[in-house]
Amino acid sequence: MGRTWNGNKPRDIRDFERWLRKGATVYVINRLEHAGDARLWNHPETWSSYTVTGKHPLLGDWQINSSSAEYFLKWHGTVYDTQPRGIPHHSSSGPRVAGPLPEEVFEMTMKEIQYAADEAEDRANADLKAGRRKRTSWF
Structure with a gap:
């Protein structure tokens, strides 16, 4: 993997803000233990990508979607500059099954x-x- 930044370290936050530029794409890994019933997917982790949209017109901070880069880094924890390998994208479908799902999944x-x-x-x-x-x- 390429560079990583952690939201708990002030040095990483400053380095992340210096590295950003408009149109840059950053990647985060989502953990599925807090996203519903993770038993339906084969992988307990997925990745998402976010694009830097520009600078805030008044404050001058880099914006990722509608949040500042510092808040984004603190919220997501670890951020990567390259796409994670071996982990599916968050919008990819779950496993295809040839029969019904297990009974305990549905009440x-x-x-x-x-x-x-x-x-x-x-x-x-x-x-x-x-x-x-x-x-x-x-x-």
Whole structure:
């Protein structure tokens, strides 16, 4: 791998900001333990790429999407200048299976899901007939 910068070290933050230029691409590794059910994918890690969009018009700091480079580095931890090898991209599909997924992954069968959706729709229609306000959120 090429250069790496760690968000916990002030020296790395300064070096990262000096290295940046408009259009530069940086890569981060995402850990799936906090991104839902990681058992559905073969790899516990994926990578994402981000492009430097330019400098902030007032402050002059480098911007990656809509955040400053310093905040980006602190938020993502370790940042790389080359694409990680052996790790799939975050938008690549999970494994293709020839049969159904394991039963413990899902808590409800398709009939139970359809029944719950029908009940929710019936309750919403009854609320509209009764003149109650339409629900705008799940809470």
